[in-house]
Each structure stands twice: as structure tokens, then as C-alpha cells.
Amino acid sequence: MTSISQPSGPVLSIGEFSLFRDFIYRKAGIRLTEAKISLVQNRLQRRLTALGLATYQSYFARVEAPGSEECQICVEALTTNETYFFRHKEHWDFFIGQILGRWPRERRLKVWSAAASTGEEAYSTAIACLEHLGPQAAVSIEATDINQRVLDVAKRGIYSDYAVQKLTDYGRTRWFTRDEHGWRVAQTPRTLVNFHTHNLLDAGHGPEVDVVFLRNVLIYFDDASKLQAVRQVAKRMATGAWLFLGGSETLPTGFSDFRLIRPQIFQKVA
Numbered sequence: 723m724t725s726i727s728q729p730s731g732p733v734l735s736i737g738e739f740s741l742f743r744d745f746i747y748r749k750a751g752i753r754l755t756e757a758k759i760s761l762v763q764n765r766l767q768r769r770l771t772a773l774g775l776a777t778y779q780s781y782f783a784r785v786e787a788p789g790s791e792e793c794q795i796c797v798e799a800l801t802t803n804e805t806y807f808f809r810h811k812e813h814w815d816f817f818i819g820q821i822l823g824r825w826p827r828e829r830r831l832k833v834w835s836a837a838a839s840t841g842e843e844a845y846s847t848a849i850a851c852l853e854h855l856g857p858q859a860a861v862s863i864e865a866t867d868i869n870q871r872v873l874d875v876a877k878r879g880i881y882s883d884y885a886v887q888k889l890t891d892y893g894r895t896r897w898f899t900r901d902e903h904g905w906r907v908a909q910t911p912r913t914l915v916n917f918h919t920h921n922l923l924d925a926g927h928g929p930e931v932d933v934v935f936l937r938n939v940l941i942y943f944d945d946a947s948k949l950q951a952v953r954q955v956a957k958r959m960a961t962g963a964w965l966f967l968g969g970s971e972t973l974p975t976g977f978s979d980f981r982l983i984r985p986q987i988f989q990k991v992a
Contacts, residue, residue: 731770734763738778746800750868751923751947765799798869807842808888813966816987821964822854830860832931836955837939838865841876842885848911849897866920873917879907922951930960938968949974963990
């Protein structure tokens, strides 16, 4: 007789899935289709086990309870984060050649990594600036994400072989130290980056920025959420600032604040 393994916990019903689908849309603007039901079940099952709960319905009640810390934990469980250093080579070639290569050394460059995840993008920016503007360059990098858990990983600055796969041997030796925990980002690039939580659907705070990396996050938004997020990001950008989107992403239809420079690279015009 063939043995078929059974699920190790309760099965997430369509009705329960809809509760979490609507929840993450309200909180983060992310639209989950029913194709993601297994992903949602796998990620939330750990919380049921940790809390000793028997059903996803009871877990949802815990998430929705006023003042519950579980609300943020659930948001973090349902947001996807997977990246590596210098992802999308064509973007970094443009950033280095067309922006850093022409940037006035006396002017501070302000960069926002707007969906920073575990920090590879922000630290890639810091390394590129140090390599091409020099160690005395005036650079500040703001790195935000809705997920505090991944930002904690970013602040530790320790990465796997997979994360540094695109770096040369020189780059790994120059900007990292290797120990039993992985590849540790050197102190100099770390000092350029400030990490904090931010929901892209909310208004941002701080000075105008010159470059925004908003990559591989809009694909999870529907049209309304995408428009809201891009509007909020645009408010933080100086006229002439650069916006980088992910490889399969586009701006909302009719959004006229930017002109297309190259595929997924835009410049703010108003």
C-alpha cells in the first residue's frame, strides 16, 4: 500500500484564505490570488503552532484584536522577500555610469531603497557609491520596508553565498569579511545606510531624494494600490530624480510625473 503523507496542521479553507487576502490588501496593498493559498497556509501554520491555536479562524481573530502585536507578525509572514547583491545588472550599469559618473562631488546624493527587504539593494548602493564617488563622498541611503523582521536581518548585514553570487572576488574581499556565519558587510558601507519601517501606501517623511529603487514590489499591487504607492513615492522625489522599477513592472497608466529613459528607468519631470 502506498503511504500518502497528510498535512501536519489544519488546512486553510477558501473562506479563511479570503480573510487573510483582504487583510494583507488593507494593510499593504498586496493582492493575493487563490494560487497563493498554499503559500499562505505554509507561512501561517507556524504561527498557529507557536500560539497553540487549532484553526486559522481563531488565528485571524488574534490578528484583528485591538492592539495585537500579532497584526505586524502576520504582515511580515505574508510579505515575500528574496534578493541578492547587484540584482538587475542593467540598472546598476545605468546607476554607476549615468548617475554616479556625472554626479557633482560637492553635492550630497540621497538615495531611497523603498522596498529594501533584507538589505542587499541598499548595501549594493553604498558599495557602488564608495567605489565610484570615493570614501569621502557625501551620500545618504534610506532603506525601508513594511517588514521589520527582514530589516532586522538587513541591520545585521550577514549574507549567504547566494546573496553575494554576482560580486567579483575583489568585491567580496574589499567590502565583506567571511566568518562562520556568512559574508559580513564591512563597516564603511554600513555607515551610509539608515534602515526603518515604512508602508508604501502611507505618506513618506524626510528630505527629497535623488534616486529611488522601487523594484520588485509593484507586481504585488493591484492598479489602485500601485497608483497610491507611486504617488506617495513621487512626493519624496526631487524634480529630475531617477526612479528604478523591477524588470516586469510599469508605472500606473496615465501617471505623468515621469518620463521613460530606458525600460524600467524613469526621471521625474514635475
